[in-house]
Structure formats: C-alpha cells, structure tokens
Amino acid sequence: MLGYAFRRLLTTIPVLWIAITACFFILRLAPGGPFDGERPLPAAVKANLAAYYGLDDPLLVQYFSYLGGVLRGDLGPSFTTADFSVAEQIAIGLPYTLIIGSLAFVLAVVLGVLAGVLGALYRDRVADWAIAALILLGLVLPNFLIAPILQLVFGLTLDWLPVGGWGGGALTHLVMPVTVLALPHIARISRLMRGALIEVMNGQFIRTATAKGLSRATVIRRHALKPALTPVVSYLGPAAGYLLTGSIVVETIFGLPGIGRYFINAALNRDYGMVLGTVVFYMVLIVILNLLVDLLYAWLDPKVRT
Amino acid sequence: MSVRPLALVTALALCAIGTTPLHARTLNMQNGGDLTSMDPHQLSGDWENRIAGDIFEGLITEDIQAEPIPGQAESWEISEDGITYTFTLREGLTWSDGEPVTADDFVFALRRLMDPANAADYAYLQYPIKNAEGINAGEIEDVTQLGVRAIDERTLEIELERATPYFLGALTHYTAYPLPQHVLEEHGDDWVKMENIAVNGAYKPIEWIPGSHVLTEKNPSFHDAENVSIEGVKFFTLEDQAAAFKRYRAGEFDILTDLPKDQFAWMQENIPGQARVEPFAGLYYYVVNQTEPPFDDARVRQAFSMAVNREVIGPQVLGTGEIPAYSWVPPGMAGYGEPETVDWMELPYPEKVAEAKALLEAAGHGPDNPLSVQLRYNTNDNHKRVAVAIASMWKPLGVEVELYNTETKVHYDELSRGILQIARAGWLADYNDADNFLNLLKGGVDYNYGRYQSDEYDRLMNEATAEPDADKRIELLHQAEEVALDDSAAIPIYYYLSENVVSPKVQGFESNAFDIHRTRWLSLTD
Numbered sequence: 012m013l014g015y016a017f018r019r020l021l022t023t024i025p026v027l028w029i030a031i032t033a034c035f036f037i038l039r040l041a042p043g044g045p046f047d048g049e050r051p052l053p054a055a056v057k058a059n060l061a062a063y064y065g066l067d068d069p070l071l072v073q074y075f076s077y078l079g080g081v082l083r084g085d086l087g088p089s090f091t092t093a094d095f096s097v098a099e100q101i102a103i104g105l106p107y108t109l110i111i112g113s114l115a116f117v118l119a120v121v122l123g124v125l126a127g128v129l130g131a132l133y134r135d136r137v138a139d140w141a142i143a144a145l146i147l148l149g150l151v152l153p154n155f156l157i158a159p160i161l162q163l164v165f166g167l168t169l170d171w172l173p174v175g176g177w178g179g180g181a182l183t184h185l186v187m188p189v190t191v192l193a194l195p196h197i198a199r200i201s202r203l204m205r206g207a208l209i210e211v212m213n214g215q216f217i218r219t220a221t222a223k224g225l226s227r228a229t230v231i232r233r234h235a236l237k238p239a240l241t242p243v244v245s246y247l248g249p250a251a252g253y254l255l256t257g258s259i260v261v262e263t264i265f266g267l268p269g270i271g272r273y274f275i276n277a278a279l280n281r282d283y284g285m286v287l288g289t290v291v292f293y294m295v296l297i298v299i300l301n302l303l304v305d306l307l308y309a310w311l312d313p314k315v316r317t
Numbered sequence: 318m319s320v321r322p323l324a325l326v327t328a329l330a331l332c333a334i335g336t337t338p339l340h341a342r343t344l345n346m347q348n349g350g351d352l353t354s355m356d357p358h359q360l361s362g363d364w365e366n367r368i369a370g371d372i373f374e375g376l377i378t379e380d381i382q383a384e385p386i387p388g389q390a391e392s393w394e395i396s397e398d399g400i401t402y403t404f405t406l407r408e409g410l411t412w413s414d415g416e417p418v419t420a421d422d423f424v425f426a427l428r429r430l431m432d433p434a435n436a437a438d439y440a441y442l443q444y445p446i447k448n449a450e451g452i453n454a455g456e457i458e459d460v461t462q463l464g465v466r467a468i469d470e471r472t473l474e475i476e477l478e479r480a481t482p483y484f485l486g487a488l489t490h491y492t493a494y495p496l497p498q499h500v501l502e503e504h505g506d507d508w509v510k511m512e513n514i515a516v517n518g519a520y521k522p523i524e525w526i527p528g529s530h531v532l533t534e535k536n537p538s539f540h541d542a543e544n545v546s547i548e549g550v551k552f553f554t555l556e557d558q559a560a561a562f563k564r565y566r567a568g569e570f571d572i573l574t575d576l577p578k579d580q581f582a583w584m585q586e587n588i589p590g591q592a593r594v595e596p597f598a599g600l601y602y603y604v605v606n607q608t609e610p611p612f613d614d615a616r617v618r619q620a621f622s623m624a625v626n627r628e629v630i631g632p633q634v635l636g637t638g639e640i641p642a643y644s645w646v647p648p649g650m651a652g653y654g655e656p657e658t659v660d661w662m663e664l665p666y667p668e669k670v671a672e673a674k675a676l677l678e679a680a681g682h683g684p685d686n687p688l689s690v691q692l693r694y695n696t697n698d699n700h701k702r703v704a705v706a707i708a709s710m711w712k713p714l715g716v717e718v719e720l721y722n723t724e725t726k727v728h729y730d731e732l733s734r735g736i737l738q739i740a741r742a743g744w745l746a747d748y749n750d751a752d753n754f755l756n757l758l759k760g761g762v763d764y765n766y767g768r769y770q771s772d773e774y775d776r777l778m779n780e781a782t783a784e785p786d787a788d789k790r791i792e793l794l795h796q797a798e799e800v801a802l803d804d805s806a807a808i809p810i811y812y813y814l815s816e817n818v819v820s821p822k823v824q825g826f827e828s829n830a831f832d833i834h835r836t837r838w839l840s841l842t843d
Contacts, residue, residue: 043726046438049743050361051733051764053441055433055454063436092527093354094509100527162563174564176553177529266555266564268529281726 016302023298027291031081034290035074038283045090045281064090077287086288091280097288101270104257107177108269111261112254114189119196119250124243126197127204128231134209142201149198158191158264175266188265192258196250200243207239214238241311248304252297342841343532344823346572347561348552351527355509357491358430358437363745363832364574366491368531368552371836372518373494374539376404376423376473377485381825383833385485389418389495389517389540390473399480399785406471411538412497412515420467422495428460429501430492442492442747445481480785483651483750490748519545519837528554539837546840565818571841572826573818578699581637584818592818594637595828598647598746599813600754601639603692603707604732604767605739607806611688612738612767616680618805620673621739622659624710626666631811634706635699642809645758645798646751649830652791653751657798659805670713677714689717694741695728703810704741732766742766745813749831751794752781758806769806 046052046060061067065076080087086097095103126146130139165187166174178184211217212235220230257271270289277285349364357369370379378388390404410418430437431452444450447464451457464476477484487493497508497515504513511522519541520533534549536542553570555561558577564570576584576592584592605612605621612618627641644656661669682688692708694700701722708718723731732740746753756762759778760770774797781793801807815832825839 043730047726047730052438056438056440059433059436091353093359095527103527159559166567167563174567174569175560263557264560266553268526279724
C-alpha cells in the first residue's frame with residue numbers, strides 16, 4: 012500500500028511540471044499586463060515596475076527562475092498585495108477556507124448520505140418525492156442566488172444570523188456560508204447514495220441476509236451500507252477538492268478571507284505569481300485528496316486491493 | 318519563503334482566528350478592494366488612500382471638506398517666483414514608536430519615491446519637484462539631486478522645476494508622506510509588518526487580514542490626538558455592493574463607500590438622507606480614434622457627440638442621477654471657475670439629432686453610405702448600460718454599432734496601443750487643478766487614447782505650464798478647453814458622482830469633490 016502511495020506521488024511530479032509550464036506561458040499570451048489599468052502609468056514608471064518584478068528579463072529566464080523558486084518552496088511575490096508573498100497569502104487564507112470547507116464537507120456527507128438512504132428506503136413514496144424535490148432545488152439554484160436570499164431572510168428579515176463577515180469564527184457567522192457551500196454536494200451525494208443503495212438492496216447477498224432473519228435495519232447497517240458507499244466515495248475526492256479550494260462566490264458575498272477568490276482575482280489582475288502559486292497549491296491538494304480517496308476505496312472494496 | 322515557515326504561518330494564523338480584539342466605538346467601514354501595502358509608495362487606489370491617509374500625514378493634509386490645511390508642517394513660505402517652498406514642521410512631532418519626525422524623514426521618503434529601484438506607481442504626481450522626473454526615469458542617477466533638502470530638524474526646503482499652482486494640494490497626496498527612516502533602515506522590506514511599522518497619522522494599523530479587513534486604533538502620539546473622537550476603524554474588504562448594503566442594513570457597517578445603483582431608489586424612499594450622492598471630480602467619456610476614418614473628420618465626431626442624449630443617462634440609464642457633461646473639465650476645480658461648454662449644449666435634443674444628421678450627411682455618410690462602428694468598453698454592468706443606451710441613440714443617425722467588451726486589463730492595454738474606434742474611458746482627478754483633465758488631450762501623451770492632435774491646443778497648454786501668473790494661466794487653460802470642445806476632441810458623457818451610504822450615527826461626514834473623509838474629523842453617536 013505504501014509503495015502504491017509513493018508511486019502515485021512520484022507520477023504527480025511531471026504532471027505538476029507540465030501544469031506550471033503550460034500555465035506560465037498561457038498567462039503571458041493573454042493580452043494586457045499586471046500594470047495596465049484605468050489610470051495609465053508613465054512609461055518610465057512601468058519600466059521601473061517591470062524591472063522590480065523581473066518582468067523585463069527574457070521569458071525563458073523568468074520561467075527557469077520561477078521553476079527554481081518552486082523547487083525551493085518559494086512561490087514568489089504577488090503584484091497586487093506587496094506586503095505578503097504568494098505563499099504567505101495562501102498561508103493566511105487557508106485556515107479560513109479549511110474551516111468553512113471541512114464543515115461544509117461534513118455537512119454534505121452526513122445530510123447527503125442520510126437523505127440518500129431515506130430516499131432509497133421510502134422509494135417512490137412521499138418522503139422520497141419530497142427529498143427529491145428539495146434536492147432538485149439544491150442542484151438548480153446557483154449559490155450566487157441562494158446566498159443573497161439566505162442573507163435577506165435570516166440576516167435581515169428574521170434577524171437570526173449576522174449577514175456576513177468572519178466574526179472571529181463564531182458559529183452564527185458560519186451557518187450560512189457553510190450551508191450554501193454544502194447544498195449542491197448534499198444534493199449530488201444523496202442522489203448517488205439513493206441509486207447505489209437501491210441497487211445493492213436488490214443483490215443476492217441482501218436477500219440471503221434477510222432470509223437469515225436479520226432485521227431490515229441490521230441488513231442495511233451491516234451489509235448494504237458499505238458497498239453502497241463506493242460511488243459516494245469516488246465523488247468525495249472531487250467534492251473535497253472543490254470545497255477546500257474555497258469558493259469565490261461564497262467568500263465575496265459573505266466577506267470571508269479565504270483563498271477561493273485568489274485564483275480568479277489574480278487572473279483578472281494578471282498577477283502572474285499568484286495565479287501560478289494557486290495552481291501549484293490546488294494541484295498538490297487535489298493529488299493528495301485523490302490519493303486518500305483511492306486508499307479509502309481499497310478499504311471499502313477488497314477487489315481494488317490487489 | 319520555504320515550506321516550513323509556510324506551515325508555521327498557517328499554524329499562527331489558525332491561532333489568531335478567534336482572537337480578534339474588540340473595540341468599543343470602532344467605525345465599521347466597507348472599503349471595497351484590498352490594500353496593496355502599508356507602504357504609501359505602493360498604492361494607487363482611492364480605497365487605499367482612505368487607510369493611508371488615516372495612518373500617515375504629509376506636510377499638508379485635508380480638512381473636513383478635503384481642502385488643504387497644515388498637517389505636519391505648521392507653516393510655510395513660498396518664494397516670489399513660486400519655485401522654492403520652505404516648510405516649518407510642528408514642534409514635538411513623533412512617530413508612533415516615539416522617535417521624532419524630522420525634515421530628514423521627508424527628504425528620505427521623497428528620494429525613495431523617485432528612486433526607480435523602488436518602482437512607485439504614483440511617483441509622477443511629485444514630478445513638479447526639481448529633477449524628480451529625471452531621477453525616476455533613470456536619467457539622473459544621484460537621488461540627492463532631488464530638489465528637497467532638510468535645513469535643520471524642523472525646516473524643509475522643496476525646490477520645484479517651475480511654479481506649480483497646485484503643488485500644495487499635491488503635497489496632501491500619499492506620495493508625499495514622510496516615512497520612518499529609522500524603521501526602514503532597521504527592517505528593510507519588512508518595515509510594513511504590523512510589529513515593525515511606525516506611523517505619524519491619527520491612527521495606527523494593528524491588524525491586517527488580507528481579504529477581510531484592516532483594523533486601526535487611535536494613535537496617542539498624533540499631534541491633534543485630543544481632538545480625534547473615533548477609537549479606531551475597521552476597513553472591510555468587500556466588493557459585492559449588494560451584500561455590503563445588506564450588512565449595512567443589519568447594522569454591521571456604519572459607512573459604505575459605494576452603493577448598489579439598483580437600490581438607490583429604494584434608499585431614497587426608505588432611508589432618506591443616508592445615500593450621499595454628490596458631484597465628484599471625475600469625467601466619464603468616450604474616446605474616438607482620430608487617426609483613421611471616419612473619426613478623423615471633426616464633423617463626424619461632433620455628430621456622434623451631439624446625438625448622445627446626456628440628460629437621460631444619469632437619471633434613467635444609471636438611476637443615480639449623474640450630471641450630464643458638456644465640458645472637458647468637471648466643475649469645481651480649484652481657481653478654474655465655470656468650465657467651457659460645447660456651443661450646442663442648450664439646443665433641444667431633437668434639434669441636436671437633426672443637426673447631427675446634417676453633419677454626417679455633409680461628411681458623406683447618408684443612408685446610401687451608412688456608418689458601422691465598434692464601441693469598446695471594459696466589462697461592467699454600468700458601462701454596458703451606458704453603451705447600449707448610447708448605441709440606440711446613434712441608431713437614428715443611420716449608424717450601426719457593434720458593442721465589444723473586454724476585461725479591464727485588456728481594454729486599457731488595447732486603448733494605449735490605439736486599438737479602438739470608439740471606446741469608453743474615465744478619469745478621476747489626481748489633484749485639484751484643471752490641467753489634470755486637459756493634459757489627457759495633449760499630443761504625444763500616452764493616455765490621449767484617441768490621438769487627438771491640435772497644434773493650437775498643445776501650444777496653449779505649454780504656454781499655460783510656463784505661465785507664472787495664476788490668472789493668465791487659468792485663461793490659457795480655458796482657451797485650450799474651448800479649442801478641444803470645438804474640435805470635438807472626445808465625447809464627454811457625465812461627471813462622476815461620489816456614492817457613499819452613511820449611517821445617521823456618523824457625524825462630520827461632509828461631501829466634497831474629492832470624496833476624501835479623514836476619520837479624524839468624524840465621530841460616532843450610539
């Protein structure tokens with residue numbers, strides 16, 4: 012197992028290199044530079060800025076010096092936040108994203124699995140339809156619509172929760188952003204869970220277990236749940252990747268200092284260092300999460316272990 | 318930064334979460350974008366100015382209405398030729414770490430600003446200082462050649478290239494703030510870290526979480542500290558106006574520095590007096606490319622300008638009542654009086670359209686030879702609304718308009734390379750003088766995007782720059798404006814508005830053309 016994990020990690024190195032290289036050159040192909048804006052800068056000032064950030068070196072020199080930096084763990088400076096390097100900014104924003112993302116992840120798994128099991132057990136009955144309807148809503152309503160509606164209802168009209176802000180991490184501040192983040196994942200997980208459980212419940216071994224005289228609850232708990240979780244687990248990797256890299260919409264609407272907005276803002280600002288830094292960070296994170304999912308797979312399904 | 322410090326900082330940041338200090342009577346302000354740096358030489362945005370101007374103070378500062386008043390300097394003398402300024406600093410000034418503020422700190426800061434190695438965005442605002450431009454462009458290597466010198470601890474002399482009537486105003490700008498030389502020498506680039514920084518303004522920064530907020534608290538060593546009422550300010554980074562307004566309604570913010578335009582009517586109805594929409598020293602305009610047909614013909618330019626129904630754009634298209642612009646210089650610039658206006662301003666709109674049609678026809682563009690133009694704007698809802706409205710106003714002239722939008726960086730990159738037919742642009746005054754706007758139309762200037770070229774205009778502008786007499790200079794600037802308007806050098810559309818939402822709890826927030834409201838003049842009631 013360890014050898015497998017190690018081999019998997021090794022293969023990510025060329026992938027990472029290709030991603031950095033492609034990203035580096037594509038960024039430079041994009042029109043407009045980091046110092047273009049509403050207020051044009053005199054040529055002398057632009058030249059000074061380019062020299063300051065090494066942007067006046069030949070592109071290949073910049074490329075190799077960036078690669079060298081990454082190898083040393085240095086992601087370079089950010090053009091838009093001079094006081095913090097790219098690595099420092101990721102380090103500052105990450106804890107917020109991790110807290111909100113992991114809470115949303117737990118909420119999505121618990122509610123999603125629960126709703127899926129209920130849907131499967133009460134298949135084609137009222138409860139199933141009700142859950143399906145709610146889930147459909149969760150899937151089709153985009154977060155940039157749900158978030159302001161929640162703010163309006165729970166923040167302003169009912170005045171139960173603060174409208175936005177981190178608020179020192181108080182639970183009341185986290186309820187709305189975590190819910191908004193989790194909703195689409197609750198929906199998808201419950202669909203996956205429902206479908207898989209219905210299929211598993213039709214299996215021969217379940218019929219055997221029932222024939223042995225086990226109660227329905229025991230059959231589900233002891234025999235059906237584990238195999239039915241396999242498709243859910245395969246979805247958890249991408250879901251965790253999505254949740255832990257933050258969401259620009261949720262962070263912007265609720266005014267949270269996570270890392271979700273870095274990538275898009277940096278791309279718009281032509282903050283080359285920040286774009287590359289977030290790409291490197293996301294890739295490492297996603298590779299690790301996928302590895303975890305694969306290991307979890309092996310535990311759930313003995314066939315994979317060989 | 319290596320990997321291990323990254324982990325350490327993460328751990329520290331995790332500990333820091335949840336320990337944000339609470340302050341009684343702290344002002345909560347939605348401030349828009351994130352700060353670039355605590356270093357004034359790195360800044361360029363108005364949201365950054367709000368913070369920088371609270372924590373630092375220049376020789377001159379802004380009063381409650383943003384008029385220049387003595388700041389760190391208690392008095393000054395200007396030589397008769399208007400070239401040499403001698404400032405006397407207040408007695409007993411100190412940095413927030415207790416070290417004295419000296420004339421040397423100003424000399425140090427201005428030399429650093431001009432040093433090309435420091436790449437200050439906004440260095441050019443202090444180009445009126447002798448040799449500043451040469452040093453910043455790398456033509457003069459010795460920064461001590463800069464026309465700034467400390468005569469003694471409290472006396473500073475600044476020598477200019479030429480008499481510059483707005484120079485005192487320029488000194489209120491953050492590019493002219495002093496820097497704590499002793500801190501920079503000790504900590505290098507890390508001087509801006511919270512634990513190192515020393516400031517001389519009414520407030521000092523105590524916490525900065527990028528993406529969330531900057532928190533300041535009252536600086537007891539500020540020279541006017543006894544008259545500073547508010548204990549501290551939390552400047553929130555938040556660019557979603559709709560979300561910000563909800564938080565304002567919930568009482569989480571005391572001041573919004575922008576407002577969601579679609580909510581403006583609601584605000585006027587339900588919270589009258591809280592939305593403060595006031596004229597602002599800025600111009601929203603369209604540039605037209607004069608290096609190629611059809612806009613190399615002044616008649617075509619005038620026709621396009623005349624057909625813009627400016628009266629409906631502010632009240633109906635945008636909904637906040639932006640004031641129609643028929644001049645190039647916005648009203649209210651220091652000493653300039655009423656700006657010149659186009660001579661067809663008073664015509665009723667149908668007559669404007671009729672004359673525009675006649676002008677186009679005279680230029681050879683009738684129903685048989687219809688014009689088709691591309692209108693560029695940077696992606697933004699308001700720019701889009703204006704562009705759609707104006708395209709429909711040009712339609713009756715028989716003009717087909719293609720709307721083309723790109724993100725801001727691309728838009729301005731292409732404009733500066735002359736890739737445009739008609740394009741949206743805007744300008745906010747850097748300092749309180751009309752030449753700030755008029756310079757945009759000078760030949761050979763980078764941001765003369767339409768490449769307007771008039772020898773007479775350039776001659777008048779150059780004469781104005783060289784003119785020592787203030788009244789004569791203003792007269793020359795007026796003449797230049799008239800030339801530009803007669804040539805339809807560009808299409809002014811409206812003057813910007815400053816848009817703040819201010820809670821009734823906040824006292825002392827006075828509207829002004831520069832939208833500068835230093836916290837030291839404000840107070841909070843419960």
